[in-house]
Amino acid sequence: MEEVLVKCERLDHFGRGIGRVLGKIIFVPNLFPLEEALVKIVLNKKKYMVGEVIQLIKKSSDRIESNCPYESCGCSLKSIKYEKTLEFKKNKVINILKKYGDLENVVKEIFSSDNIYGYRNKISLKVKGGKLGYFKNGSNELIEINRCAIASKKSNEIIKVLNECDLSKACEIIIKDFGEVMIIINGDMNIELLKPFSDSIYMNDKLVYGKENVIAHLGDLKFYVSKDSFFQVNMNIALKLYNKVLEYLDSGDNVLDLYCGTGTISLFLSKYFDRVIGIEINEEAVRCANLNKKLNHISNAEFICGDASKKIHHLKFQADSIVVDPPRSGLTSDGINDILKINPKKLVYVSCDPMTLARDLKLLKSNYEVKEVTLFDMFPWTYHVESVVLCIKK
């Protein structure tokens, strides 16, 4: 493939450098603003190209020596100063909200993560041809690893052990480390060496060692984490984020927590509100939410299993405030209409995707003023960012 000289003008939303060559835009991972590099063109489309750095010619003063030796498994910003990654994320949300949501001057601040390495409580490792690693971004090409800078210390110990095991019949290994450790194996392998490092091991959906759920601690609350249920990956940021949700609401109200997962936000809020109802589609997560309620001796929270926008119609509950924390796809148009019908005085929107957030806020704008957006660096060194938005009824 052809080699070209590229000067990086800025970063795109995925943290890739953008340059211009041969009359087209070129996207180059791991190339930062004002840097110049000799680049191999790896994809040449009608309107754009994608390249790979062969040799860096001009280096940015923001470039750092990353403590991760691997390329392209997800931490696309690992080689620039941490403060610059925060600046990138803040500007990205500002630009997206302006372009797709017609919103200006609403983004307030970005909260950094106290731990910028070893912060992840969950990693999903792939196995190919008996080798362990991550898939290269957007492909199923394996990058073999023997450590991961953003995974917890215990997860890294387990990676070392896994690399000593025969993995020829395994295809995926998920490690969840909340102090107590759960290992989830898809495929087959001998688990004897893993037992000293884990509290729970599942193989092909069957519990083969230890207990069914592990326990996570967040603030003064405890949560059961099951094999399939969602839990925020960075505990330090999750706590800061939940505190911001709390700060945005008025205490004493009835709160509806849509897309509530294992009930973390509901149970966190329950201490400060009269009544909290959480709705979640995943049965297993709702089972955990109810267990979590008991575990923490909470009586003013209830959990309903089902599609948020269907269950919402049968509620005999006037929510003063609604919290939503949907998946990346955001709210459905039914979901938005439901919120408008319930007409809460406050809506707090927790989002992991600024694009769907901007789209949804634009639709809510007729009835709600977007008062403030606070950002949280849940995933340091990646291009991802979590937003919490306070919307107030007009």
Ligand SMILES: C[S@@+](CC[C@H](N)C(=O)[O-])C[C@H]1O[C@@H](n2cnc3c(N)ncnc32)[C@H](O)[C@@H]1O
């Ligand atoms: C980003 S997670 C939020 C979890 C929770 N708020 C927390 O902080 O742990 C999104 C959740 O939405 C749930 N979900 C997805 N589609 C849904 C739907 N249509 N109705 C209700 N819940 C849904 C997923 O199962 C997942 O648990």
